[in-house]
């Protein structure tokens with residue numbers, strides 16, 4: 001019996017071949033692992049479910065994500081799909097890309113075979129124009145960087161963002177996220193950005209290519225994880241361990257399953273076998 005008193009069985013659960021697990025609010029809250037999450041991943045893999053971790057957090061490298069997951073007791077080697085990978089899927093080999101982001105964006109631009117250009121390089125007198133600006137979260141963003149990125153856009157560069165989350169949760173409350181940085185560049189650049197991360201198509205393509213056409217997105221945020229499930233054509237498994245609470249129910253899109261946390265959701269999935 002689900003701990004939350006029955007929200008869990010809105011439709012008959014079916015064990016999916018793949019699950020795309022969100023991180024913040026599902027595996028951990030800020031820096032604190034959520035109890036039972038690591039064991040839940042082990043239990044899913046034990047019955048053959050392909051587990052990937054899909055995050056809009058664009059700052060860390062893939063190794064950085066893997067290390068934080070390992071510290072939470074989860075083996076995620078080769079199983080992290082981050083929003084910079086969605087952005088990189090839009091790049092062409094050899095194109096000049098202004099990295100308006102952190103290590104994760106730099107890594108993904110390199111993996112795509114594109115030429116990473118720093119703010120200083122883009123701003124140098126006589127510099128060749130950049131063809132794309134990729135915006136990801138970086139705490140050292142400032143007015144000069146907004147000027148350089150928006151000038152590139154005004155000169156014709158595409159504006160691609162890893163994600164447009166306005167804020168993200170910390171121990172000190174909600175703080176400005178990449179969507180807030182992006183808003184400055186897009187406003188000054190005078191264009192609408194292409195968004196790569198959840199719930200948008202570029203990262204959906206990356207997940208579909210890796211996992212196939214059927215699966216479940218497990219997340220805590222309806223407007224990213226729920227709509228991401230819709231974009232993939234997958235089921236949505238909602239956990240109430242993050243930003244969505246029982247008081248918010250019912251939600252749209254309608255989850256196939258709702259549970260207090262990842263452990264409870266996996267309990268329901270394993271009953272479905």
Ligand SMILES: [Mg+2]
Pocket residue numbers: 022023024025026219220221242
């Ligand atoms: Mg989340």
